Amino acid sequence: MLEKKLIERTRTDETVISKLIAKAGKDIEASEILFEADSYDWSYNASYTSILDSMKAYMNSKGYRSTREGGHVAAIDFIKIYDSDLKKYAQRIDRMRRLRHRVTYDDFDIITETDAENKLIIAKEFLSLVELKLK
Numbered sequence: 137m138l139e140k141k142l143i144e145r146t147r148t149d150e151t152v153i154s155k156l157i158a159k160a161g162k163d164i165e166a167s168e169i170l171f172e173a174d175s176y177d178w179s180y181n182a183s184y185t186s187i188l189d190s191m192k193a194y195m196n197s198k199g200y201r202s203t204r205e206g207g208h209v210a211a212i213d214f215i216k217i218y219d220s221d222l223k224k225y226a227q228r229i230d231r232m233r234r235l236r237h238r239v240t241y242d243d244f245d246i247i248t249e250t251d252a253e254n255k256l257i258i259a260k261e262f263l264s265l266v267e268l269k270l271k
Contacts, residue, residue, distance in 0.1 A: 142206030143214060148199050153270065156193035160186040160263050167256050176252035177239045183252070183259035184236040187229055190259075190266040191215055194222065197270055208233050219269070225262055232258075 137143045163186035170179035191211040195201055198218060202210040212230050215222040232255060239246060 137206070137210060137213060141203055142210040143195070143200045144203050145199055146196065146201045148196060153193045153196050156189045156196070157263070157267060157270070160189035160193070163189060164256070164259055164263065167259065171252050171256060176247040176249055177244060179252040180247040180255050181236055181239060183255040184232045186259040187232070187262050190263045194219070194266050194269065221265060225258065228258060
């Protein structure tokens with residue numbers, strides 16, 4: 137991934153990690169509010185953003201970050217390579233990434249209540265797991 141310039145080395149920064157984890161928590165709170173308002177597309181989007189922030193925090197803890205070329209896909213690939221526990225979520229996160237793209241740029245009202253609720257649960261689980269790994 138380094139050779140392909142999908143990720144790059146960076147200085148591990150506890151402040152950056154803390155801010156990303158806090159943002160991931162706020163994204164979950166936003167997802168819950170949006171879910172309660174029956175805004176399932178945006179609840180789903182906020183859940184995905186929480187997971188992305190959690191992945192970024194984990195990557196930073198290992199001294200890496202995605203490049204512009206690597207983007208979200210590089211973060212997903214990174215967790216596949218570096219952590220067997222997080223790897224279990226990679227396929228679901230990638231599906232979320234693709235559907236979030238559709239919701240954001242192409243379609244609307246395509247996320248069901250069940251989908252939004254399930255992804256909110258996954259975002260909470262993923263954030264909790266990353267937090268444990270960062271201790």
